[in-house]
Amino acid sequence: MNQVSSNNSKKLKPGQIQGDTGLWEMVIGLEIHAQISSKSKLFSGASATFGAGANTNVSLVDAAMPGMLPVINQYCVEQAVKTGLALNAQINNYSVFDRKNYFYADLPQGYQISQFTKPIVGEGEIIIDLDEGKQTTIGIERLHLEQDAGKSLHDQHPTKTYIDLNRTGVALMEIVSKPDIRSPQEAGLFVKKIRSILRYVGSCDGNMEEGSLRADCNVSVRRAGEEFGTRCEIKNLNSIRFINQAIQSEAERQVEILESGGSINQETRLFDTSTGETRSMRSKEDAHDYRYFPDPDLLPLEFEDSWVKGLKESLPELPDTLRERLVLDYGITPYDAAVLVEEKDYVKFYEKAALGRDGKLTANWMISELFGALKKENLSLLNSPVSPESLGELITLITDGVISGKIAKDIFAEMMISKKKPIEIVKDKGLEQVSDDNEILKLIESVIADNQDKVKQYLSGKDKLFGFFVGQVMKVSQGKANPGIVNKLLKENLK
Amino acid sequence: MSDLLKFNLLQAEKAIKNKEFTSVELTNAYIKAIDDTYSLGAYLETVKEKSLDMALKSDKNIADGVARPLEGLPIGVKDMFCTKGIKTTASSKILDNFYPTYESTVTQKLWDDGAVMLGKLSCDEFAMGSSNETAAKGNVKNPWLLDKQVSPGGSSGGSASAVASRSALAATGTDTGGSIRQPAAFCGITGLKPTYGRCSRWGIVAFSSSLDQAGPLTRTVGDSALMLNSMAGYDKKDSTSADLKMPDLIDCLDKGVKGKKIGIPKEYTQDGISNDIIKFFETSINWLKDAGAEIVPVSLPHTKYALPVYYIIAPAEASSNLARYDGVRFGVRKEGQSLDEMYELTRGNGFGEEVKRRIMIGTYVLSSGYYDAYYLKAQKVRRLIKQDFDNVFEKVDFLLTPSTPTTAFSLGEKQDPLTMYLNDIFTVPASLAGLPGISLPVGLDKSGLPIGMQLIARAFDEPGLISTAQVIENYAEFNFIADGAAK
Amino acid sequence: MSNKKSIVDIQTVNKIARLARLNIPENDKDNLIIDLNNILEFVAQLEEVETSNIEPLASVTGHKLPLRIDEVTDGNIEDLVLQNAPEKSSGFFVVPKVIE
Numbered sequence A: 001m002n003q004v005s006s007n008n009s010k011k012l013k014p015g016q017i018q019g020d021t022g023l024w025e026m027v028i029g030l031e032i033h034a035q036i037s038s039k040s041k042l043f044s045g046a047s048a049t050f051g052a053g054a055n056t057n058v059s060l061v062d063a064a065m066p067g068m069l070p071v072i073n074q075y076c077v078e079q080a081v082k083t084g085l086a087l088n089a090q091i092n093n094y095s096v097f098d099r100k101n102y103f104y105a106d107l108p109q110g111y112q113i114s115q116f117t118k119p120i121v122g123e124g125e126i127i128i129d130l131d132e133g134k135q136t137t138i139g140i141e142r143l144h145l146e147q148d149a150g151k152s153l154h155d156q157h158p159t160k161t162y163i164d165l166n167r168t169g170v171a172l173m174e175i176v177s178k179p180d181i182r183s184p185q186e187a188g189l190f191v192k193k194i195r196s197i198l199r200y201v202g203s204c205d206g207n208m209e210e211g212s213l214r215a216d217c218n219v220s221v222r223r224a225g226e227e228f229g230t231r232c233e234i235k236n237l238n239s240i241r242f243i244n245q246a247i248q249s250e251a252e253r254q255v256e257i258l259e260s261g262g263s264i265n266q267e268t269r270l271f272d273t274s275t276g277e278t279r280s281m282r283s284k285e286d287a288h289d290y291r292y293f294p295d296p297d298l299l300p301l302e303f304e305d306s307w308v309k310g311l312k313e314s315l316p317e318l319p320d321t322l323r324e325r326l327v328l329d330y331g332i333t334p335y336d337a338a339v340l341v342e343e344k345d346y347v348k349f350y351e352k353a354a355l356g357r358d359g360k361l362t363a364n365w366m367i368s369e370l371f372g373a374l375k376k377e378n379l380s381l382l383n384s385p386v387s388p389e390s391l392g393e394l395i396t397l398i399t400d401g402v403i404s405g406k407i408a409k410d411i412f413a414e415m416m417i418s419k420k421k422p423i424e425i426v427k428d429k430g431l432e433q434v435s436d437d438n439e440i441l442k443l444i445e446s447v448i449a450d451n452q453d454k455v456k457q458y459l460s461g462k463d464k465l466f467g468f469f470v471g472q473v474m475k476v477s478q479g480k481a482n483p484g485i486v487n488k489l490l491k492e493n494l495k
Numbered sequence B: 001m002s003d004l005l006k007f008n009l010l011q012a013e014k015a016i017k018n019k020e021f022t023s024v025e026l027t028n029a030y031i032k033a034i035d036d037t038y039s040l041g042a043y044l045e046t047v048k049e050k051s052l053d054m055a056l057k058s059d060k061n062i063a064d065g066v067a068r069p070l071e072g073l074p075i076g077v078k079d080m081f082c083t084k085g086i087k088t089t090a091s092s093k094i095l096d097n098f099y100p101t102y103e104s105t106v107t108q109k110l111w112d113d114g115a116v117m118l119g120k121l122s123c124d125e126f127a128m129g130s131s132n133e134t135a136a137k138g139n140v141k142n143p144w145l146l147d148k149q150v151s152p153g154g155s156s157g158g159s160a161s162a163v164a165s166r167s168a169l170a171a172t173g174t175d176t177g178g179s180i181r182q183p184a185a186f187c188g189i190t191g192l193k194p195t196y197g198r199c200s201r202w203g204i205v206a207f208s209s210s211l212d213q214a215g216p217l218t219r220t221v222g223d224s225a226l227m228l229n230s231m232a233g234y235d236k237k238d239s240t241s242a243d244l245k246m247p248d249l250i251d252c253l254d255k256g257v258k259g260k261k262i263g264i265p266k267e268y269t270q271d272g273i274s275n276d277i278i279k280f281f282e283t284s285i286n287w288l289k290d291a292g293a294e295i296v297p298v299s300l301p302h303t304k305y306a307l308p309v310y311y312i313i314a315p316a317e318a319s320s321n322l323a324r325y326d327g328v329r330f331g332v333r334k335e336g337q338s339l340d341e342m343y344e345l346t347r348g349n350g351f352g353e354e355v356k357r358r359i360m361i362g363t364y365v366l367s368s369g370y371y372d373a374y375y376l377k378a379q380k381v382r383r384l385i386k387q388d389f390d391n392v393f394e395k396v397d398f399l400l401t402p403s404t405p406t407t408a409f410s411l412g413e414k415q416d417p418l419t420m421y422l423n424d425i426f427t428v429p430a431s432l433a434g435l436p437g438i439s440l441p442v443g444l445d446k447s448g449l450p451i452g453m454q455l456i457a458r459a460f461d462e463p464g465l466i467s468t469a470q471v472i473e474n475y476a477e478f479n480f481i482a483d484g485a486a487k
Numbered sequence C: 001m002s003n004k005k006s007i008v009d010i011q012t013v014n015k016i017a018r019l020a021r022l023n024i025p026e027n028d029k030d031n032l033i034i035d036l037n038n039i040l041e042f043v044a045q046l047e048e049v050e051t052s053n054i055e056p057l058a059s060v061t062g063h064k065l066p067l068r069i070d071e072v073t074d075g076n077i078e079d080l081v082l083q084n085a086p087e088k089s090s091g092f093f094v095v096p097k098v099i100e
């Protein structure tokens, strides 16, 4: 892979690849499979829970016993429509379930019930935030409902594969983007944005480790401005890091082939996490004729506009509108707002902490101090030792001048450990800020007395030394002196 | 002959409740009849102990005064219905070791209403056939003209043969393109295919999901009314099942046909239809006229396209429905080195010729490049066929047609699949439109084989179908008994 | 649906048999080709029907798709699920090794 490099030229933007014969760019489309957060499966009453014993969450319908028939789960239909609304997409009041026919050991029916020509949700779009406050719009091609397959375990036996049907028939939403994505970074941001929207809507928990959210990446390369090239589909990527790596290495592989005069074979590929490269998927080689046709066991799915309207009204505030509101209501920067709306829980925490307080200061504290500390402790916000109420009280202590910003950091560190309220810590340790003129004056006099030579230099014109005196006063006060008053009194006394 | 075998279902129902005989006596008579007619090959599996247990329970219910509608009446079940703990093969080698852990909705309803289970009846493999010759365990014989070895028809050939030979008081069948009506016609009994959606398909081995429908095969129209009363009903486990209450069909007996309009489709008297059948068709028209019905000539112009449509749609659905027979979760597996080899050997070995042929056709017409030309085209013409019926049912209440173009043919006579397919030419159109149809015997042809007439009604007009069929039944006075019937 | 398209040859039979995972003995293929061609020729008469403004009919039922409440009403029957399995081990179905 030596003739292709993504980082040997400073001018390269993300998604660009410098080949020997010229510059290439990536064209990426994603298919995201999001498991619907339902109790039971899409077409059967078996539990959709993750992690049960082999073949326990399986009904006779899921095992495709002779004569078994599918009956659709209303909740799953509602979640698909709600998600479609949150993706600003067309809701189709008439959609059809099709059978996608292929043989595989973990596909008991011999077909997957999916939606092909008439999906429940049509075109939409979402906005993703790039660096430096830039945004871009990524088109949504469609969202459809389909069944998940079971699980094949290849490592239990030297010559056998073991089959667990627990996941078989679990409800998935497949969200297909338009080929509007141009770099691995954008692909990652797209997935993050979709995940955030799903969590707001509540239709999917977005848990990539457990497989509730997986992405297939369609990758092709082209010379700038040219037609789309032949694409390859990389299956089932379950982390944003893998999505990044897989797209990058797949695009580089394609450039290498094209530059050496070869052509790309449209195929399904697997990402090997150990090598960081993609490879052809043997089992899918000849499975490309899926013989889709409407499932005769099901009728078309139809619903009224009024039902959709009701679902729309039940939607929570979504990240984009929420972000605008935070900027407006709390006066914070769009960047801070974007960080806060990433997760529903962040906003909830923030709004509790910032209520009636300095919004900007609260956002700063939450994003840099709290998030930093949690990350260091490997904790999520839900398990934060510092409650939103405590953080709010700390902000109040600062803005009321009870403590200085510096002392606040010490108190915060204590709060992370002891879970005590900030006011208790301040009282216990006597950390209240000293704002009494006389008390501060005493400190100033002692500093002046101890540093007569510096005073002379200062008075002879070395203005810069003023900071030194401030520092000394703060030091002898153990940080408790009110810096404003120190400043004022120093100026009056250094004459 | 045991006198008990003379009672038809309605008569036996009354006699048992009047304590003229017990269910155990009746059931024993049928168990003996099964043995006596063993050579017909109608039964794949009998369950004598279970039959007698059920009969005993029925007798107790009758003694306790809590008799259910079908209390103590012994019936047979087509092997397409999954029966809990009782081998269910769909007459296929691939299911030769399959013991369902569940009971089909329709058979459960029959047992809940007190019927006694005699056993499982042979059929064409996966219900694909019109002669019962595709059954893995060999063809079933028609009890009529036993020494001539004629076909009982198919696919519910075992059910028809059992009822005609009096080795079952009644039987269940399934009809996809004529699989109840054609064998009923061949065996001189009554077969009713209800409206699509009337009976639940849950637990019935699927052949073609948009067409399959369960129904009864019985000796008389009244018997089919009694059976269908129990078999029909909404089932929330079947999304295509209709949430409609069916009136009590027994109340529809003896209602006559005065003032009703009977349509006679001109397309159903084509070349190749036997003269005897034409003769009885005309006679049946006259009977209805005589009973006060108005006869209206009608046209269903797309009739000739029904078979081509059927032989695209049914195989297409079947190719997908039969994908689950892969040797992984149930059924007979043939080992292979790889998963794909295992699939190919299991399916290649487990399915018979006709089933493989239909899977091939179905796979072909759905495959990329051919879908529009075949499958989609067939669905469009299916709409035209349904519209033909919608149009004539604005003018008439029922349609009368022969059930089959010929009477039962000899076993082994029709080697070529296409010639076999033509047998369903009169039954397939109503199947494609989802309409209820009944075939009942009206007489014998010159050689002594039964002739069946078919009545077709509007969707969900099984009550009207029963009333009208009974009028023909009363005129026909078909009291012949097959020479191969239990003695 | 011209006659050209309906011509099934040995390659087509092999391709379709592979898609349908059907092992067909070599000796049976000649007859199968004849049968399939006859059937396809027979169904090709649909070509003469004018259908340009006709919507395909997938289902004859008059009702809408019924929806079920999201409740766990099934499962935890692994014994029944596995009862008819040709090969099973510690709660799993077992098949020949699959190479992805």
Ligand SMILES: [Mg+2]
Binding pocket: A031, A216
């Ligand atoms: Mg995909």
Ligand SMILES: [Zn+2]
Binding pocket: A033, A146, A174
């Ligand atoms: Zn998918």
